[in-house]
Amino acid sequence: MASIKLNNLTMRYGNSTAVNGINLAIDDGEFVVFLGPSGCGKTTTLRCIAGLENPTSGDILFDGVKVNHLHASARNVAMVFQFISLYPHKTVRKNIAFPLRARGLSEAQIVEKIKWVEDVFSLSEVMDRYPNSLPPGSRQLAALARAVVRDPKVLLLDEPLSAIDEQFREEMRWELKHLQSRLGVTTIHVTHDQREAMSLADRIVLMHSGDVVQIGTPQALFNDPINEFAAHFIGSPAMNLADVQVASGGLMLGSSLLPLGSLPTPLSEPGNLRLGIRPNHVQRDGKAGEPGCVLALIEDRYAIGREEYFQFSLGGQKFVGIDKEKNRQLAEVGTSEMIRFDCAEMRFFTPDGIKVVAP
Amino acid sequence: MNAPRLSIVGLNKSFAHKHALTDISLDIHAGEILALLGPTGAGKTTTIRAIAGLESLSSGRVYLNGSEITQLSPTDRDVAVVFEGFNLLPTLSVYDNIAFPLRSTIYRETEEVISERVNKAADNLRISLLLSRKVNQLSGGERQRVAIARALVRRPTLYMFDEPLSALDLKLRESLVAELREMQRMNGATMLYATHDYGSAASLGHRIALIENGHILQVGTLSDLIATPRHIGVGRLIGSPAMVFFDVLNDKDMLSIEGLPWKWRFDTSLPAVAGITQGLILGIWPEDVELEFSPRTGFAQCEVHATDYRGLDRAIELRRGTNRVRKAIALAPAVQRGDSCWLGLPTSKIFAFNAQTGERVPGSLTLLESHE
Numbered sequence: 001m002a003s004i005k006l007n008n009l010t011m012r013y014g015n016s017t018a019v020n021g022i023n024l025a026i027d028d029g030e031f032v033v034f035l036g037p038s039g040c041g042k043t044t045t046l047r048c049i050a051g052l053e054n055p056t057s058g059d060i061l062f063d064g065v066k067v068n069h070l071h072a073s074a075r076n077v078a079m080v081f082q083f084i085s086l087y088p089h090k091t092v093r094k095n096i097a098f099p100l101r102a103r104g105l106s107e108a109q110i111v112e113k114i115k116w117v118e119d120v121f122s123l124s125e126v127m128d129r130y131p132n133s134l135p136p137g138s139r140q141l142a143a144l145a146r147a148v149v150r151d152p153k154v155l156l157l158d159e160p161l162s163a164i165d166e167q168f169r170e171e172m173r174w175e176l177k178h179l180q181s182r183l184g185v186t187t188i189h190v191t192h193d194q195r196e197a198m199s200l201a202d203r204i205v206l207m208h209s210g211d212v213v214q215i216g217t218p219q220a221l222f223n224d225p226i227n228e229f230a231a232h233f234i235g236s237p238a239m240n241l242a243d244v245q246v247a248s249g250g251l252m253l254g255s256s257l258l259p260l261g262s263l264p265t266p267l268s269e270p271g272n273l274r275l276g277i278r279p280n281h282v283q284r285d286g287k288a289g290e291p292g293c294v295l296a297l298i299e300d301r302y303a304i305g306r307e308e309y310f311q312f313s314l315g316g317q318k319f320v321g322i323d324k325e326k327n328r329q330l331a332e333v334g335t336s337e338m339i340r341f342d343c344a345e346m347r348f349f350t351p352d353g354i355k356v357v358a359p
Numbered sequence: 360m361n362a363p364r365l366s367i368v369g370l371n372k373s374f375a376h377k378h379a380l381t382d383i384s385l386d387i388h389a390g391e392i393l394a395l396l397g398p399t400g401a402g403k404t405t406t407i408r409a410i411a412g413l414e415s416l417s418s419g420r421v422y423l424n425g426s427e428i429t430q431l432s433p434t435d436r437d438v439a440v441v442f443e444g445f446n447l448l449p450t451l452s453v454y455d456n457i458a459f460p461l462r463s464t465i466y467r468e469t470e471e472v473i474s475e476r477v478n479k480a481a482d483n484l485r486i487s488l489l490l491s492r493k494v495n496q497l498s499g500g501e502r503q504r505v506a507i508a509r510a511l512v513r514r515p516t517l518y519m520f521d522e523p524l525s526a527l528d529l530k531l532r533e534s535l536v537a538e539l540r541e542m543q544r545m546n547g548a549t550m551l552y553a554t555h556d557y558g559s560a561a562s563l564g565h566r567i568a569l570i571e572n573g574h575i576l577q578v579g580t581l582s583d584l585i586a587t588p589r590h591i592g593v594g595r596l597i598g599s600p601a602m603v604f605f606d607v608l609n610d611k612d613m614l615s616i617e618g619l620p621w622k623w624r625f626d627t628s629l630p631a632v633a634g635i636t637q638g639l640i641l642g643i644w645p646e647d648v649e650l651e652f653s654p655r656t657g658f659a660q661c662e663v664h665a666t667d668y669r670g671l672d673r674a675i676e677l678r679r680g681t682n683r684v685r686k687a688i689a690l691a692p693a694v695q696r697g698d699s700c701w702l703g704l705p706t707s708k709i710f711a712f713n714a715q716t717g718e719r720v721p722g723s724l725t726l727l728e729s730h731e
Contacts, residue, residue, distance in 0.1 A: 037528045038499060165398045166556050167595060174665045174676060192528040199667045222670045233530055235670045236558075280671050300544060303581060304561040305598055306646055 002153040009058035020210035035197040036207035078152035086131040228353035242317040254315020261291035274349040281345035282321030286338035362425030370419035394564025403553035439510035480508040591717040600685035618680030620731035627722030638714030645686035649703035658701035
């Protein structure tokens with residue numbers, strides 16, 4: 001196992017920059033998730049760490065030792081990909097034994113190692129079956145088992161769950177998290193699925209256009225997004241984001257005044273801001289004149305499972321709220337209701353989307 | 360009453376000797392979005408292709424606005440399909456791609472009409488600024504919008520979407536689902552939307568049709584499906600987490616779950632009860648499972664095996680023996696792996712399913728004892 005450090009890691013292809021000078025320190029045994037939309041540089045960074053790409057500049061260190069010059073096979077990393085790469089003509093057992101045989105372990109050692117992963121991954125029922133006869137979840141577990149059986153220093157996972165149907169994916173997430181903590185292997189997992197990142201990560205590295213946007217625990221990214229991109233990308237349903245004008249007594253959304261008891265210090269001056277608030281902090285129990293309360297026309301409502309959502313516009317900008325009280329009357333489309341924004345849960349950004357920091 | 364916009368009756372399709380579709384019947388009403396939800400390989404694509412006329416059927420009939428179209432060629436059916444792979448023409452501009460169906464020999468609209476419709480569709484999908492770009496310069500999400508816009512301009516009787524968003528980033532998928540919903544609300548289009556993603560189906564579909572192994576398990580609104588699931592597959596496909604299941608030990612009509620302290624009597628009007636109770640599975644929606652963090656009479660002590668932070672809430676997995684229960688709970692109080700908690704199953708919320716067929720077994724449970 002190893003700690004990993006990236007110093008100013010940069011990767012260019014011709015004129016385009018895939019990874020733009022990333023600095024990052026990952027602790028020994030940590031589970032880090034690289035999260036971001038397609039093309040953000042997360043996979044390229046992972047491939048640089050694996051030794052599958054040569055960075056244009058910058059250093060990669062394992063346990064403080066530079067590994068840039070080392071070939072992928074000499075870095076002792078294991079990688080698992082989205083598309084499951086087991087040998088179809090070998091049983092799961094033979095697939096897992098393969099990297100061990102290739103390394104010249106004795107038969108006794110191989111048997112012992114296989115027994116170990118069989119237990120850890122609960123694979124006993126599938127060991128003598130062929131990969132294609134297994135459900136995708138079990139197949140991916142077997143691929144993981146093969147990856148870790150040779151005690152890699154670092155485990156690199158490139159969207160390993162995205163080819164798996166949603167209903168198995170949730171189970172796989174829980175399994176993967178549990179396995180990682182049992183194995184204690186330093187792990188980097190790449191995904192565009194923020195739910196996966198929140199569920200798995202000790203820390204999330206959120207990326208966008210080759211840059212690191214924010215690094216932190218899932219809770220830190222969810223509660224305190226550093227900019228609008230982070231605010232929008234993390235959390236589902238997405239945070240409501242809207243243009244507001246700071247006015248005396250509150251915020252203007254078009255012609256509607258959203259009164260605030262006291263303006264937070266950075267907002268004391270008139271000007272334009274972006275307001276962010278998550279749908280669960282927007283309720284239909286407002287009272288006229290109270291802080292955070294404003295009248296709005298309900299435009300749409302729908303249920304997802306037992307969650308009741310309602311939608312309305314203020315100043316031409318859409319908001320979604322979630323009803324928390326389960327037994328109250330449903331929102332009625334076409335009627336006006338007094339909405340309550342939870343003032344303590346409002347987040348503010350500059351017009352170009354940077355978090356407004358309270359002094 | 361008007362005929363449904365689309366009606367399919369008894370579709371059957373076999374590839375070699377395998378049944379891809381078995382007796383698929385569905386109605387979609389005008390202005391409705393029907394979500395077709397099922398795992399990969401369930402028959403969603405085959406169903407859509409059959410409606411579009413791209414698949415020959417072993418048997419079955421397809422009606423559009425009450426007229427049978429089973430024998431019509433694909434081009435004579437007034438439906439538009441958006442496939443996962445988009446099928447855009449890479450060398451043409453976005454504008455020409457969207458205009459393409461209107462310029463076909465069937466429609467032959469004037470360039471003036473075409474321009475109006477293309478601009479409106481592009482506006483709807485927020486790709487107006489991309490109209491002069493070549494398709495191969497676009498991102499995946501942009502291409503997807505172009506494909507949807509191309510389907511929109513034709514104003515067909517029925518739109519069909521086959522996993523249109525599954526190749527996209529999750530976040531992009533969420534915003535496109537919201538856009539599709541908004542667009543449909545504005546123009547009242549009728550849609551069949553196939554997906555394996557519960558979240559998309561739940562947020563888009565006015566009703567959901569659940570499909571598994573080429574069979575329709577049940578069709579209904581999400582609240583119908585939750586209130587009266589008719590098949591065990593409904594419990595597997597709906598919810599996040601999905602339904603909690605327990606294998607049942609039975610002694611005549613007495614039911615219990617290995618390792619859990621309750622015993623119920625099961626009364627069913629179905630004949631041959633003894634046969635059925637040989638293999639029953641009990642299911643309960645996670646929202647109906649009760650949980651306490653201190654001991655309570657009638658509750659069973661369990662261990663927290665895993666916790667899953669989800670931002671707004673937390674999902675946890677409880678274990679006791681071989682039983683596993685997954686449920687979303689509030690963020691407070693904080694719980695950790697290894698903590699104890701106490702599980703309660705409200706008897707009236709438990710459903711019974713036939714372990715062999717998966718069918719719901721109607722009947723009522725009565726709690727007899729709870730020895731803990």
